[in-house]
Amino acid sequence: MSRRRAVVVTGASGGVGRATARAFAARGDRVALLARGRDGLAAAADEVQRAGGEALVVSVDVADAKAVEDAAQQVVDAFGRIDVWVNNAFAGVFAPFTEITPDEFRRVTEVTYLGYVFGTRAALRHMQPRNRGAIVQVGSALAYRGIPLQSAYCGAKHAIQGFNESLRCELLHEGSRVRTTMVQLPAVNTPQFDWVLSRMAGRARPVAPIYQPELAARAIVHAAGHPRRREYWVGGSTTATMLANAVAPGLLDRYLARTAFDAQRAEGDHHLHGNLWSPADGPHGRDFGAHGRFDDEALSDSRQEWVSRNRGRVGRGLAVGGAVGGALALAARRKRTH
Template sequence: MRFGSRRTVVVTGASAGVGRATARAFAARGDRVALLARGREGLAAAADEVQRAGGEALVVPVDMADPKAVEDAAEQVEETLGPIDVWVNNAFAGVFAPFMEISADEFRRVTEVTYLGYVSGTRAALRHMLPRDRGTIVQVGSALAYRGIPLQTAYCGAKHAIQGFNESLRCELLHQGSKVRTTMVQLPAVNTPQFDWVLDRLPGRARPVAPIYQPEVAARAIVHAAVHPRRREYWVGGSTAAALVANAVAPGLVERYLARTAYDAQQTPGLPPPETANLWAPADGPHGHDYGAHGRFDAEAQPGDVQEWFSRNRDRVGLGVTATAAAAAAALAVRRFMRLTRPTRPTRFSLPRITLRR
């Protein structure tokens, strides 16, 4: 697990968006990358990118809502690429609509892919990692794991569930004294193609709430979390940090703000919803196309920000601040010591002048 060592990495939801960018980021390190998703066009293109980036690719078509298929996929990875070092849970499905316009089957499907898919992926990874007492599981989360927003009840519910599940699992691993690590990366709004294939019942086409970040920002954070898994959680982007802090301090105020603004902020007026949705079948097959990692928001998406850098370098920054503070304290102590031990000059005494009056 040393930084720079070649590892076997599994990325779910690897055919597009954040998963696609994450697969490329691991490949750039020379890792062996197993690509798990449903869309065959996207998987084939992702495998080509992994190989061109310097990694080794294995394509495994799988529906993360099928626990048996996920277990079989893990076995195939172990047999083909070797022991799994890192498992990244990233696959998801969503519906943009008011709660009462989402059917029970649709809500169940989102939960089975987005939440139970993480559970199945984690279980499949642990079956191989626990006997070896090593490995890292990265749960790709969202600011919505803490702060639900309107029009995404199924997705927000699943992300909240992942948060609770992961915290419980961490407690169990700590109790067992296991060296297997799990960590979670909470993402901001990201420029991915999901907004052109998600099941959408809004008047205007769904869009992320600004500010928007490029998928490579998320990929950097995920790779960093895999290399440094002792931290329980990473917040990516200033908007994520602001949302989580505001929700912790004044959740009622945040709810009223979102009730007023989040409906319009999640729609592009004048652009109709997409004709193809990937809830039940991949959007890129059998006669589809490769969507890639980026969505249609390149013009406004940010390639990073100060908070994202700070999140990845918090330990180094903390060490620098600590060292600076220690140096300042040492300098102050030396000055005080020099002042106290400075040799004193002999005191001059003068006799009082006596004036004799006649």
């Protein structure tokens, strides 16, 4: 097994963060679990230990810069260093923009965007003196392409994209061995669609196709080990969305205006309170785990994700195939001329 790393995962109590913590633990890594919800964190720590890792639970609101700095110091005190920091925590509101209050919009921005800024700053404080480390920003296709009913979340993801690019350039300018990379995810089967604050009629749901959180976790762990790549795309829908937005954004505006409202609504009532201001498992004593309610339609694998992780191998294979094909074509032409 490779060297055990000291890893921090924010938003580790559920969803993609929960699956990612397990995936790092399966390598034998030491994993610091950062989130607000105590029941989810306790269950995540148990899973990390059963998977073969070492768990450290730190209850923290990532929107509090000082609390994040203190959490990072707690990790260093326990593990001796931070090798990998994964920014994943987020909040959202499912509603038309005009139905989101200023305080709600600010809160989403503070958690989803500034939480990444504060986490990155805390990680750099400990990585730069050692001149090594990897910071993984968990993004989304929505970092490039906004969709209706998620204006606050999309705005925050766009902000993370720009912030990360600026930071990456600065680190390259310094010749730093600290790396930052971003993993752009598709729709994922997580509990967020039950605990997110929603003002939609019916229950919130992701736009299909939906992928399992373990697929996202696999990509994040790979990115942490190969952070020289500036970005990873996960899922064919992510690739299709980003390419379509680059080629025909106006056409995509009209398509989403027609389809994305109904695509994000399911039958039934939204029973649970939102987790915008307090953790969903707070007074309810419930652990939501990594998966949402879409197991029956969620995909566990993606050819595109494999290609993204193995881009170098694919490129070499295409080059070799092209060279062989060219040599055969040349030999055939020579044979015809003799």
